[in-house]
Amino acid sequence: MMNVQTLPSAARWDHSFHQPALKLESDERWSDFSEVLSLLRFDGHLQGLNDTSLFRRRRLKAGQTALGMGQVFDGLYVVRLGALKTTMTHVDGAEHVLAFPMKGDLLGFDGVCKNKYLSEVTALTDCDLIKIPSSELFSPGRSCNDIERMAYWAISREIVQEQSAYSSYHSTKSEARVARFLRIQSERFNTMGYSPNRFTLPMTRRDIGNHLNVTLETVSRAFSALDHLGIIAVERREIKILSLEALRKFEH
Amino acid sequence: MMNVQTLPSAARWDHSFHQPALKLESDERWSDFSEVLSLLRFDGHLQGLNDTSLFRRRRLKAGQTALGMGQVFDGLYVVRLGALKTTMTHVDGAEHVLAFPMKGDLLGFDGVCKNKYLSEVTALTDCDLIKIPSSELFSPGRSCNDIERMAYWAISREIVQEQSAYSSYHSTKSEARVARFLRIQSERFNTMGYSPNRFTLPMTRRDIGNHLNVTLETVSRAFSALDHLGIIAVERREIKILSLEALRKFEH
DNA sequence: CGCATGCTTGACTGAACTCAAAGTCCGTGG
DNA sequence: CCACGGACTTTGAGTTCAGTCAAGCATGCG
Numbered sequence: 001m002m003n004v005q006t007l008p009s010a011a012r013w014d015h016s017f018h019q020p021a022l023k024l025e026s027d028e029r030w031s032d033f034s035e036v037l038s039l040l041r042f043d044g045h046l047q048g049l050n051d052t053s054l055f056r057r058r059r060l061k062a063g064q065t066a067l068g069m070g071q072v073f074d075g076l077y078v079v080r081l082g083a084l085k086t087t088m089t090h091v092d093g094a095e096h097v098l099a100f101p102m103k104g105d106l107l108g109f110d111g112v113c114k115n116k117y118l119s120e121v122t123a124l125t126d127c128d129l130i131k132i133p134s135s136e137l138f139s140p141g142r143s144c145n146d147i148e149r150m151a152y153w154a155i156s157r158e159i160v161q162e163q164s165a166y167s168s169y170h171s172t173k174s175e176a177r178v179a180r181f182l183r184i185q186s187e188r189f190n191t192m193g194y195s196p197n198r199f200t201l202p203m204t205r206r207d208i209g210n211h212l213n214v215t216l217e218t219v220s221r222a223f224s225a226l227d228h229l230g231i232i233a234v235e236r237r238e239i240k241i242l243s244l245e246a247l248r249k250f251e252h
Numbered sequence: 253m254m255n256v257q258t259l260p261s262a263a264r265w266d267h268s269f270h271q272p273a274l275k276l277e278s279d280e281r282w283s284d285f286s287e288v289l290s291l292l293r294f295d296g297h298l299q300g301l302n303d304t305s306l307f308r309r310r311r312l313k314a315g316q317t318a319l320g321m322g323q324v325f326d327g328l329y330v331v332r333l334g335a336l337k338t339t340m341t342h343v344d345g346a347e348h349v350l351a352f353p354m355k356g357d358l359l360g361f362d363g364v365c366k367n368k369y370l371s372e373v374t375a376l377t378d379c380d381l382i383k384i385p386s387s388e389l390f391s392p393g394r395s396c397n398d399i400e401r402m403a404y405w406a407i408s409r410e411i412v413q414e415q416s417a418y419s420s421y422h423s424t425k426s427e428a429r430v431a432r433f434l435r436i437q438s439e440r441f442n443t444m445g446y447s448p449n450r451f452t453l454p455m456t457r458r459d460i461g462n463h464l465n466v467t468l469e470t471v472s473r474a475f476s477a478l479d480h481l482g483i484i485a486v487e488r489r490e491i492k493i494l495s496l497e498a499l500r501k502f503e504h
Numbered sequence: 505c506g507c508a509t510g511c512t513t514g515a516c517t518g519a520a521c522t523c524a525a526a527g528t529c530c531g532t533g534g
Numbered sequence: 535c536c537a538c539g540g541a542c543t544t545t546g547a548g549t550t551c552a553g554t555c556a557a558g559c560a561t562g563c564g
Contacts, residue, residue, distance in 0.1 A: 088419045092504050096419045110415060112408035119415065152404045156364035159411050163362060163371065166418050167340045167348045170465050172553080174520065205543065213422050215521060220544055236529080236543075252344050424521080426552065457511065467553060472512055488511075488561085 033147075036130055039078050039104045040154050041191070056131040066107060066121040066129065073111035075133040076151055079103050082127030083202035088119045097211040099162065100124070100203055103192045109155045124202040171251065174214045178222035179250035181212060182232065186241050196244075201237040226250070285399075288382055291330050291356045292406050293443070308383040318359060318373040318381065325363035327385040328403055331355050334379030335454035340371045349463040351414065352376070352455055355444045361407040376454040423503065426466045430474035431502035433464060434484065438493055448496075453489040478502070 036055065058077070060066055066077065066084060079101050086098040086107070098119060101107055107129070111117040136147050165184065171177050190196035201208075205216040205223075212219070226232045231247050233240040241247060288307065310329070312318055318329065318336060331353050338350040338359075350371060353359055359381070363369040388399050417436065421429050442448035453460075457468040457475075464471070478484045483499050485492040493499060 088415065090419070094422075094504075096422045098415060098419065109408065110412050113405060113412050114409075118412055152407075153365065155404070155407065155411070156361065159407070159414075160362050160365050160370055162411075162415075163340065163350060167342070167350065170346075170348045170462075172465075172519095204541090210422075213424075216543080217522085217545085218520060221520095224544075252346075424551095456509090468511085469513085469554085470552060473552090476512070 036078055036132075037150065039080060039130070040106070040150070040157075041104060042150060042153065054133070054136065056133060058129045058131050060123040060127040060129065062123050062125050062127075064123050066123060066127070067111075067117045067119070069117060069120045071111075071117045073108070073115045073117060073134060075131050075135075075137065076109060076154075077107040077129045077131050078154075079105050079107065080128040080130050083124045084121050084127060085124055085203060085207060086119050086121050095210070097203075097207050099165070100207075100211070102188060102202075106151075106154045106158050109151075109158060112155070169212055174212070174218045175222045175225060176251050177212045177214065178208075178219055179226065179231075179247050181208065182226075182239065182241070183244070183247050183251065185239075186244070186247075197241045199239055201239060288330055288384075289402065291332060291382070292358070292402070292409075293356060294402060294405065296405070306385070306388065308385060310381045310383050312375040312379040312381065314375050314377050314379075316375050316379075318375060318379070319363075319369045319371070321369060321372045323363075323369045325360070325367045325369060325386060327383050327387075327389065328361060328406075329359040330382045330384070330406075331357045331359065332380040332382050335376045336373050336379060337376055337455060337459060338371050338373050347462070349455075349459050351417070352459075352463070354440060354454075358403075358406045358410050361403075361410060364407070421464055426464070426470045427474045427477060428503050429464045429466065430460075430471055431478065431483075431499050433460065434478075434491065434493070435496070435499050435503065437491075438496070449493045451491055453491060 032055075056075075057080075058066075060082070069089060081103060084101045084107070086101060087095050088098060089095050099105075101121070107121055108117060110119055132147065132151065137151055169177050169180070171180065185199065185201065186196040189199045205219045209216040209219045223232070223234045226247070227234045229246070231241075231243050231250070233242060284307075308327075309332075310318075312334070321341060333355060336353045336359070338353060339347050340350055341347045351357075353373070359373055360369060362371055384399065384403060389403055421432070423429050423432065437451065437453065438448040441451045457471045461468040461471045475484070475486045478499070479486045481498070483493075483495050483502070485494060
């Protein structure tokens, strides 16, 4: 029942995102503003480049927690490398997987409102995050800066994506939801600069099922069905998209 | 490929430069900043009250559209009175009810990112909205102001609520989802200053069903079941909560 | 008054969940 | 090295739950 991320699967997945051994030190300085903008795919322009901006770099091993529910808000994070999952735990103990953040995604924006994080983020693979400390975001004495504006732009983008994603999962048929999930994953890998036709899922069937509100068996069966139809090729977590068109048709 | 992440490289911060000439029919001036803060239940404090802030007031009759999908972003709205529904229509024509905004809720924040609204908002009852024009939000020459901060705070709050709501509907049983929906409505009426035990739903069974991803018949049956059990009393859209405790139990 | 819309309820069917068993991969320890 | 164990996955069989189709009733509006 408890969902423990184990190293084996993560290690396998890491081959495509291989990162040489590095010290996993949390608070490394990092002030490449333009890289952050590039990661976020921010294509507008900001007036003045803020030289004094100070980001932090944070590395996580698979299974580690990036943010905990209830933890005091201390900044936003941009994923530089790796995959994570965002979960919310209810009073009754039920856990729900909200999203699977990956490269270029923003984390922690749900902490702005109440000044504490309301969801939990755990690393599915080894991760490399860039932290935008809250001190850089909210400067009580002075006025709002480029970083704050960028952050809010990115937050708005995340909402849109989320809305769109949730909305997508409102198909009646479970197979359609799984197909859509795969299509969205494919598109995400594409925008991240990886192959959209061949990728490795970083999450378990259980996580996918939880996210889509179906059981893990149903996810597995849907994968098998799509495989037998020649639309995709599944081998454990390795996915090949053979016909994106056919996959799209399954969404309806 | 329609991807939310690829952006037409139009203006991002330059919203106000393109401040549209379109003056809507019901553009009444309205500059009570404190009322807006109160409506939003903003509990922090902002440094200086912006005297020059100019809001607009907009009234809608039931059935009218507040915002249309694809329409150019021209500001945020705060609901002062009435109830609405937010919907998204997909390429295949399927429509999904995202939320039911009411007094104190924020509308239009999904337009910040791409500079156009991505969902449609229609009035379920006669409505009274306060508009925060984009000219007040984004001031290209000067720095970020209180209104912008307030707006972003409110946006963050909306995300949190939405996340929480979506997360809530991840119960397996449809009766549980309906029960949860009623409980959440009750709490919302309460925070708005109305009775949590007796209220009138502004939306149809179909809308509720669409929102919860069940059929309208299922919603109706769930209402009837809860009624027969003495947990609630239903008479068309008039709802009385007889036992909040029992209602909560049904969520699991 | 007649019509449209919304709501309720019933019977049937089919899709997804539950339970169960077996197979795969991988890391660990003998 | 190989056997073991644990986590993950696949597949099957039976059951339950919610969707579909259909009929009937209530309400409101022109």
